[in-house]
Amino acid sequence: MIIVTGCHGPDLDGVACMIAYSELLNIQGTVSESVYSGELDLETAFVKDYTNYFPLKQCGDSYPPDSKFVLVDTANPDIIDSSIPVDSITKVFDHRQLVFTNRFSNAELHIELVGSCATLIAEEFQKNDVIPSQNTSIYLYSAIIFSTINFQNAVTTDRDIQAAKWLFSLSGLDENYKNKLFSAKSKISSSNxxxxxxxxxxxxxxxxxxxxxxxxxxxxxxxxxxxxxxxxxxxxxxxxxxxxxxxxxxxxxxxxxxxxxxxxxxxxxxxxxxxxxxxxxxxxxxxxxxxxxxxxxxxxxxxxxxxxxxxxxx
Ligand SMILES: [Mn+2]
Known part of the structure; x- marks a missing residue:
């Protein structure tokens, strides 16, 4: 069994990558599950409600013996669920500079400096000629839009823009969706x-x-x-x-x-x-x-x- 997971308390990017990478493995015939720990944020809750799709499991007491792990949107073993043995991590996808390389003795590292880890996962689908499901496309698209602040922050790359375009075409969303996504964090009043x-x-x-x-x-x-x-x-x-x-x-x-x-x-x-x-x-x-x-x-x-x-x- 392959378990796809990320940091404790994952953000939308982490959640989208977990859902998507697990879907890719399953389509390719590798049995996998995505598991998270901690709380979800407002953006994730928004996409979860919007799609009515949330195939992630909350982390329980233990993992099946012989589980192998894939880490997404983090390459820091100190911020993942502490019951995961670091030497059973086989793959790591992250989009930040890696400073923990030597901690992963058995993992294939996919560390590339793009705006969103969802871009790297979308590219994995493309490399393998697999089309993500509509709901998964919505998650990945939302994660790229949110992580790059609608392609406006300094970490945005052309790869993020291209991946988002492709996902948007698969998502069935309209242009107005972006506003709704960002408004999840905008329900602000003088009281909160x-x-x-x-x-x-x-x-x-x-x-x-x-x-x-x-x-x-x-x-x-x-x-x-x-x-x-x-x-x-x-x-x-x-x-x-x-x-x-x-x-x-x-x-x-x-x-x-x-x-x-x-x-x-x-x-x-x-x-x-x-x-x-x-x-x-x-x-x-x-x-x-x-x-x-x-x-x-x-x-x-x-x-x-x-x-x-x-x-x-x-
Ligand atoms: Mn991220």
């Missing part, structure tokens, strides 16, 4: 904004300075300057206190319009982020395009603080 921001908040201590960056990807980010403005300010203030931050920054990504909305709530943060991002005219609420991801901002924060801030003498 703090919670949504804190779920995905990132705070670091850099050069002995506490810095936090909130990020949200949604449809209609301009609401942060409209009906959600006050709630956003309150939420950022609360996060600043909760995490004892010196500086806090908000990066709101409009996934359809394709821009970032930067928001700061205090003069010191405005000042320092103006320098970090090299935007002299940065305003408290500032539209910036193309979109910028938080993972692109952190290295700049780190570089800036290490050269511009003197460490407090002990």
């Amino acid at each position: 904004l703090y919670e949504i921001l804190s779920q995905d908040f990132s705070a670091k201590t850099l050069s002995e300075t506490r810095v936090g960056i909130a990020q949200i990807e949604m449809v209609g980010i301009s609401r942060m300057e409209g009906d959600l403005r006050e709630s956003l300010e309150k939420a950022l203030k609360k996060l600043k206190d909760d995490y004892s931050l010196k500086y806090i920054f908000f990066n709101g990504i409009d996934v359809i319009e394709g821009y970032s909305l930067f928001v700061t709530i205090d003069p010191d943060s405005l000042d320092i982020f103006s320098s970090i991002l090299e935007i002299p005219e940065l305003e408290y609420s500032h539209k910036y395009s193309p979109i910028v991801m938080r993972k692109q901002i952190w290295p700049k924060v780190e570089a800036y603080l290490s050269t511009h801030l003197q460490k407090t003498p002990k």
Whole structure:
């Protein structure tokens, strides 16, 4: 038995790859099952409801003896279900730089830097002349669209675009589907904004300075300057206190319009982020395009603080 799985608490990319790769193996006559552990996110729940198809099993107490494993959308053995023996992993598909190569003694590694692991799995179908089922095409397509933020983030490659095109033609979806998918994370109101921001908040201590960056990807980010403005300010203030931050920054990504909305709530943060991002005219609420991801901002924060801030003498 081959078990296809991913990291604990997989995102839509991980779930789509598990479903699809297991389907490919089964079509090719290799008995396989896909298994996940942890919680599912809002995007996954959306596709699950939309397709009414979810062939994944939740991980139980143990796996059948002699199980072999295929890992998708992760190549980090530390974030998978701990009962999986690493030497029984036979294949690994991931789209991030691998730093754990030596941990997999028996696995064939498929590590390629594309925007979505779903692209690599879609290409496996193509290489083997197999057409994914309609529901599986929807999962893979959704994963590519979501992982690349509708082809707008820096990790997007032409291979992602080509794979998505092919999957779209098999999916029976219309163009409007994208908006619905992204709206899964956009059901934001003044009562849940703090919670949504804190779920995905990132705070670091850099050069002995506490810095936090909130990020949200949604449809209609301009609401942060409209009906959600006050709630956003309150939420950022609360996060600043909760995490004892010196500086806090908000990066709101409009996934359809394709821009970032930067928001700061205090003069010191405005000042320092103006320098970090090299935007002299940065305003408290500032539209910036193309979109910028938080993972692109952190290295700049780190570089800036290490050269511009003197460490407090002990
Ligand atoms: Mn991924």
